Amino acid sequence: MAIALTMLFNGLSYGVLLFVMAVGLSVTMGMMNFANLAHVSLAMLGGYLAVTAMDQLGVPFLASLPLAFAGSMAFSWVLERLMLRHFYGTDDLTQVLLTIGLLFMSVSAVAWIWGPSFKPIRVPEGLTGQVELAGISLERYRLFLLGAGSLIALAMVFGLERTRFGAMVRACVDNRRAAAGCGLNIQRIFGLTFAIGGGLAGLGGALAANLLTLDPNFPLRYLIYMLIVVSVGGMGNITGTLLAAVLIGVGDVVGKYYVPAAGGAIIYLLTVVVMLLRPQGLLGRPA
Amino acid sequence: MSPHHRFFADQARWSGWEIAFWLAWLVAFFLPNANLALLTQILVWGLFAVSMDLLLGYRGLASFGQAAFFGIGAYAAGVLGKLGWTEPVSGLVISAVVAGLAGMAAGRVVRGLHGVALLMVTLGLNSLLYDFVQRSTELTGGDDGLPGVTIAPVLGLFRFDMAGRTGYLYTLLCCFVVMLLLRALLHSPFGLALRGARDNARRMQMLGAPIDRDLTLVMGLSAAVAGLAGALLTQTTQFVAPEALSFQRSADVLVILVIGGAGMLYGGFIGALAFIFLRDLFAAINPIYWYFWIGLMLVLTVSFFRRGLLPALVALKDSLRRPAGRGTTSASTQPAAEEVVR
Numbered sequence: 050m051a052i053a054l055t056m057l058f059n060g061l062s063y064g065v066l067l068f069v070m071a072v073g074l075s076v077t078m079g080m081m082n083f084a085n086l087a088h089v090s091l092a093m094l095g096g097y098l099a100v101t102a103m104d105q106l107g108v109p110f111l112a113s114l115p116l117a118f119a120g121s122m123a124f125s126w127v128l129e130r131l132m133l134r135h136f137y138g139t140d141d142l143t144q145v146l147l148t149i150g151l152l153f154m155s156v157s158a159v160a161w162i163w164g165p166s167f168k169p170i171r172v173p174e175g176l177t178g179q180v181e182l183a184g185i186s187l188e189r190y191r192l193f194l195l196g197a198g199s200l201i202a203l204a205m206v207f208g209l210e211r212t213r214f215g216a217m218v219r220a221c222v223d224n225r226r227a228a229a230g231c232g233l234n235i236q237r238i239f240g241l242t243f244a245i246g247g248g249l250a251g252l253g254g255a256l257a258a259n260l261l262t263l264d265p266n267f268p269l270r271y272l273i274y275m276l277i278v279v280s281v282g283g284m285g286n287i288t289g290t291l292l293a294a295v296l297i298g299v300g301d302v303v304g305k306y307y308v309p310a311a312g313g314a315i316i317y318l319l320t321v322v323v324m325l326l327r328p329q330g331l332l333g334r335p336a
Numbered sequence: 337m338s339p340h341h342r343f344f345a346d347q348a349r350w351s352g353w354e355i356a357f358w359l360a361w362l363v364a365f366f367l368p369n370a371n372l373a374l375l376t377q378i379l380v381w382g383l384f385a386v387s388m389d390l391l392l393g394y395r396g397l398a399s400f401g402q403a404a405f406f407g408i409g410a411y412a413a414g415v416l417g418k419l420g421w422t423e424p425v426s427g428l429v430i431s432a433v434v435a436g437l438a439g440m441a442a443g444r445v446v447r448g449l450h451g452v453a454l455l456m457v458t459l460g461l462n463s464l465l466y467d468f469v470q471r472s473t474e475l476t477g478g479d480d481g482l483p484g485v486t487i488a489p490v491l492g493l494f495r496f497d498m499a500g501r502t503g504y505l506y507t508l509l510c511c512f513v514v515m516l517l518l519r520a521l522l523h524s525p526f527g528l529a530l531r532g533a534r535d536n537a538r539r540m541q542m543l544g545a546p547i548d549r550d551l552t553l554v555m556g557l558s559a560a561v562a563g564l565a566g567a568l569l570t571q572t573t574q575f576v577a578p579e580a581l582s583f584q585r586s587a588d589v590l591v592i593l594v595i596g597g598a599g600m601l602y603g604g605f606i607g608a609l610a611f612i613f614l615r616d617l618f619a620a621i622n623p624i625y626w627y628f629w630i631g632l633m634l635v636l637t638v639s640f641f642r643r644g645l646l647p648a649l650v651a652l653k654d655s656l657r658r659p660a661g662r663g664t665t666s667a668s669t670q671p672a673a674e675e676v677v678r
Contacts, residue, residue: 084452139642141451142398146594147638149587153631160624273463273583280456314467321460325445328453 054185056303062191064298065198066260068291070253070271071278072205073246079285079333080222081137081239086148087128088250089275090155093267095121095251096258097159100168110172114255121251126244133243134236152268160265167264170255190259197256201249202291209287218242222285277320283333292331348523357602361508365501372500378605378612379507380569383514385593385604387561392590393599394522395554396534397450400586401442401458402562404465407581409435409563411469411476413570417485424487424571428510431567432560439559443552462586469578481577485570496572503572510568514561519601521557530554531599591630595637597644606646 074088095117102113136144176193179186209215217238220228229235257263261271274297282293297316304315323331361379364370388402412431421427446457469476476482489495494502521527532540533547540547570576579585588611596607614633618626641648 078452141455142392142590142594143638143642145398145455146591146634149591150631150634150638153627153634155631157625157628157631161628165624269584273459276456276459280452284452310471312467312471314464317460317463317467321457321464324449324453324457324460328449 051185055187056306057299058185058187058195059191060299060302061295062194062198062298063260063302064295065195065202066253066257067274067278067298068294069198069201069256070250071275071294072202072287072290073243073249074275075279075282075284075286075290076218076222077239077243077246078279080218080225080242082141083133083137084141084144084148085133086145086272086276087151087155087268088148088247089268089272090152091121091125091247091250092254092257092271092275093155093159093263093265094124095248095254096170096263096267097163097168097254098251099255099258100170100263101163103171110170110176114252117255118248118252121254122244122248125247125250126240128247129240129243134240152272156265156268163265165265167262168258170258170263172259194256194260201252202287205249205287214238214241274316277316279330281320281323281330283330286330286332286334289330289332344523344525348520354602357605358512365504365508372504374612374616376500376504376507376572377569378608379504379511380565380572381589381592381612382605382608383511383568384562384565385589385596385608386515386518386601387558387565387604388589388593389598389601389604390518390522390554390558390561392593393603394527394530394534395551397551398455398590399458400455400583400590401460401462402558402589403581403583403585404442404458404462405435405439405559405562406566406569406585406589407465407469407578408438408559408566410566410570410576410580411482412563413567414482414485414576415475417487417570417574418482422486422488424490424506427487427571428564428567431570432564435563435566436556436560439562440552440556442559443555446555447548447551459583459586462581462583466578466581466583469581476578479578481575483575485574485576487571487574496574500572507568507572510564514564515601518561522601526550526553591634594644595633597646597648600646600650603644603646606649607644610645 070089070092073091074085077083077085077088098120099110099113099117102108102116103110108116136147172190176190179188180192181187209219217228217233220231220233221235221238221242225235254263254267261267278290278294278297281297282289282291296319300316300319301313305312308315327333361375364375365372384402384406387405388399391397391399391402409431412434413427416422416427416430421430442458442461445461446454449457470478472478487496490502490506494506496502496506522530529540529545529547529550532543532545533550537547566576566580569580592607592611593604594607595610596605597603610633611630615626615630618629637644
């Protein structure tokens with residue numbers, strides 16, 4: 050029983066991590082129908098920025114997180130303004146191939162800048178080791194992840210539901226043309242949303258550096274997970290993305306532990322079944 | 337000859353470029369220092385990309401799971417060789433049939449899906465199969481693959497030699513025969529119905545075209561061609577590993593097709609030629625960073641020749657021709673993607 054709960058906990062924290070990395074992609078896909086596979090490269094960028102800030106500038110771990118967020122956000126904004134915005138009207142496949150190309154380039158560029166081997170990140174003493182809670186041993190870092198992830202999710206829901214900018218974003222997701230007709234500057238809203246999504250991916254990557262291996266092949270390894278989370282959850286739907294991320298996280302961890310013979314197959318099976326029954330995702334609206 | 341017969345006959349007419357294309361492969365065989373192993377690989381990738389083209393270029397459906405069928409064919413040929421069925425031609429046919437049946441089954445499953453949902457389901461099915469192959473060590477050798485697949489001489493006469501001379505001609509001949517068949521099929525009413533469903537599925541349904549049945553058929557056909565390409569790879573290299581059906585390969589084949597140009601029958605081969613040659617070149621310059629150049633090539637292709645190399649070449653040829661007074665009749669009246677290279 051204790052093992053089951055530990056597994057559940059591990060799955061939850063992994064799911065929350067996936068959520069932070071993927072949620073930006075979900076919102077931009079829901080809003081502009083723009084399939085940005087290079088989103089996962091932005092997560093990697095955040096991880097590397099955090100590691101570099103800590104190693105080169107001596108910044109402590111917790112302070113490196115906002116740096117990773119800001120750095121990837123700035124990079125995403127430039128990328129969107131200079132390049133991606135010219136591809137909004139094109140078909141899915143063009144976008145997929147364009148961003149796969151960017152992903153390939155990011156893999157090599159990161160290997161060139163930071164070297165091909167994996168980068169360890171040093172988290173503070175307080176976040177290592179385990180704590181016993183009601184007879185279950187929990188890793189401190191995963192507890193921290195769960196807390197940070199929940200905070201981010203809450204902040205996102207609050208930002209979307211309670212702020213003026215959030216209302217604009219929701220209007221654009223619901224009906225882009227009507228929103229533009231009401232005088233909203235769609236291009237600017239989208240650029241900013243894209244940048245925030247990229248920043249969140251970077252933050253997710255920085256948080257992930259301790260748990261998942263951070264090396265130049267990071268995007269190739271986690272692209273599939275991110276796509277699964279976004280499409281299973283339903284594009285543009287934050288609650289759906291969170292649900293899917295937790296489902297995939299728990300399914301992956303618990304599945305690999307209890308049914309090692311099936312291994313990673315469980316999440317793929319889940320994806321196929323969900324997409325066949327609900328092509329728009331769990332909480333997505335029918336097209 | 338009735339007008340509609342003439343329409344199909346016109347479409348199916350051989351062009352000089354097409355003949356030159358096949359002759360060039362034959363000439364390459366006799367060139368001294370030709371890297372036949374590399375050329376064989378290009379042919380295999382080209383045929384694989386053509387199988388993707390059937391789905392994407394002629395039916396308008398993108399898939400992230402095409403490597404699954406390539407892998408099924410590759411492993412079918414490998415397992416047949418292991419079991420003692422070493423005759424290559426029948427092995428090829430069996431592998432293609434197995435992959436084709438799997439494709440028809442997959443076609444039934446994904447019926448009605450499109451866009452992202454279709455991409456995700458094909459990706460999921462591909463990943464499930466990859467996982468299965470990696471785990472079934474007894475059947476497939478798992479991660480290590482199936483080494484030492486024995487393949488008997490072609491027709492009992494031509495052994496697969498180390499220089500790859502037999503392998504090259506065998507692959508070339510198989511590609512040629514498959515392309516002849518595909519050419520005939522795509523220039524038939526069936527091919528026209530496919531393209532109709534690509535451009536406007538609802539309207540085709542209104543016209544009474546069985547678009548669901550056609551989808552299952554074209555998925556099966558596309559999978560059979562992919563499986564045949566996979567089996568060719570196994571037979572010429574006498575080895576098969578799980579990479580044959582990895583997601584990476586599914587993505588690569590899409591990249592190859594789009595670089596070459598979709599919906600033009602030969603785009604896959606042109607894309608494979610560009611992709612494999614450049615990959616070899618860049619990998620020789622620097623084995624770590626070659627992916628950067630592949631990525632850049634992809635970005636430039638979709639940015640500037642959104643339809644791929646082959647349509648760009650055809651457009652260039654047409655623009656060179658027009659001033660000379662030999663106006664192209666069909667290029668101006670129908671989209672370039674609908675044409676076969678003339």
